[in-house]
Amino acid sequence: MAGTHVSSLLETPIIALGYAGGRSDALEDWRGFGVNLLGLELEQATRADVNFRMDGAARRLMFSADAAEASAFFGWEVADGAVLSALAARLESHGYVANPFPRALCDRRGVKDGVITFDPAGNRIELFYGQEQAPAPFTPGRALSGFRTGGLGMGHAVLHVESIDGVMPFYCDILGFKLSDYALRPFKAYFFHINARHHSLALIETGGAGIHHLMMEVQGIDDLGQGYDLAQLEEGRVATTLGRHSNDHMVSFYVRTPSGFLIEYGWGGRSIDPSAWAPVEMNIGPSLWGHERDWLPPETRDEARRLRLAAASAGVRAPLRSAGMRKGAGVTALRCASFAVFGAAAMRWMLTPPMRRI
Numbered sequence: 592m593a594g595t596h597v598s599s600l601l602e603t604p605i606i607a608l609g610y611a612g613g614r615s616d617a618l619e620d621w622r623g624f625g626v627n628l629l630g631l632e633l634e635q636a637t638r639a640d641v642n643f644r645m646d647g648a649a650r651r652l653m654f655s656a657d658a659a660e661a662s663a664f665f666g667w668e669v670a671d672g673a674v675l676s677a678l679a680a681r682l683e684s685h686g687y688v689a690n691p692f693p694r695a696l697c698d699r700r701g702v703k704d705g706v707i708t709f710d711p712a713g714n715r716i717e718l719f720y721g722q723e724q725a726p727a728p729f730t731p732g733r734a735l736s737g738f739r740t741g742g743l744g745m746g747h748a749v750l751h752v753e754s755i756d757g758v759m760p761f762y763c764d765i766l767g768f769k770l771s772d773y774a775l776r777p778f779k780a781y782f783f784h785i786n787a788r789h790h791s792l793a794l795i796e797t798g799g800a801g802i803h804h805l806m807m808e809v810q811g812i813d814d815l816g817q818g819y820d821l822a823q824l825e826e827g828r829v830a831t832t833l834g835r836h837s838n839d840h841m842v843s844f845y846v847r848t849p850s851g852f853l854i855e856y857g858w859g860g861r862s863i864d865p866s867a868w869a870p871v872e873m874n875i876g877p878s879l880w881g882h883e884r885d886w887l888p889p890e891t892r893d894e895a896r897r898l899r900l901a902a903a904s905a906g907v908r909a910p911l912r913s914a915g916m917r918k919g920a921g922v923t924a925l926r927c928a929s930f931a932v933f934g935a936a937a938m939r940w941m942l943t944p945p946m947r948r949i
């Protein structure tokens with residue numbers, strides 16, 4: 592029976608994006624940015640580590656100044672130890688490493704066990720099971736209804752690659768990611784799902800390498816808009832203006848992090864039925880409106896603008912997911928009250944331009 596369990600789970604062995612992070616020498620900036628703008632809860636902050644919570648999990652976003660820490664890592668969750676072992680064997684049979692987590696790494700990431708591998712672009716992939724839950728409920732860093740996580744994972748990761756064709760077989764054929772859709776204009780981008788989130792991973796063919804952005808989704812549209820107000824207090828913090836994506840229907844904006852990569856802060860993403868989903872080419876551009884990307888070359892930016900104006904005039908509209916406010920309004924009220932106490936300090940941080948790269 593165990594064999595049947597594993598072979599059926601190996602069709603789609605990855606459950607969700609469980610955690611992410613990397614090495615950083617800007618921990619103090621991360622601390623202020625994560626708590627005051629993103630609304631994450633500081634789980635642990637030392638001179639060497641800053642870890643954040645965004646739900647019941649002990650930690651979801653982790654940064655360390657330790658020279659031994661990977662420059663970036665992505666933690667993909669599997670169901671249990673049997674699936675982890677089978678997936679490690681599959682990786683090795685295709686010529687990829689599958690190095691077991693040392694005990695200290697299990698403790699550091701807050702998981703029962705895991706293996707380390709690398710995708711063909713060199714990104715460090717950590718496959719794990721048994722994510723530790725925190726003993727106390729999540730308390731957001733600013734007044735916030737919470738994050739949409741659970742079975743959908745912490746959000747999505749988008750990676751720069753030189754060649755999508757060179758990387759896609761690793762994720763689809765070995766790790767079991769399924770194509771959601773793809774776009775060839777204004778830049779080549781492929782989107783992949785592993786659960787009901789429209790995409791937990793995307794690859795964009797920019798010729799670069801490493802992380803382009805992480806997406807985290809808040810529970811309420813006001814959480815999003817209030818975060819946008821805070822982000823705009825700082826010159827250069829907003830990298831992509833408020834807009835709505837044409838494929839996952841996410842209303843979002845993007846901010847630069849203290850590590851230089853972006854975080855997409857979103858609300859209202861659609862849920863899909865993976866068993867009934869058929870991938871299509873998205874030819875109306877990546878956004879229905881907004882999303883002016885200051886990081887794109889001018890000609891690509893112009894094309895993105897032309898595409899969305901054409902979609903708008905053609906009457907393209909997407910439905911809104913009914914996203915109720917999270918239960919526990921008391922948490923919001925409590926944080927509103929406490930914001931009055933530490934609000935002045937938070938505002939000073941917001942007005943300081945701390946933009947730095949690792």
Ligand SMILES: [Fe+2]
Binds near residue numbers: 749804806855
């Ligand atoms: Fe995104």
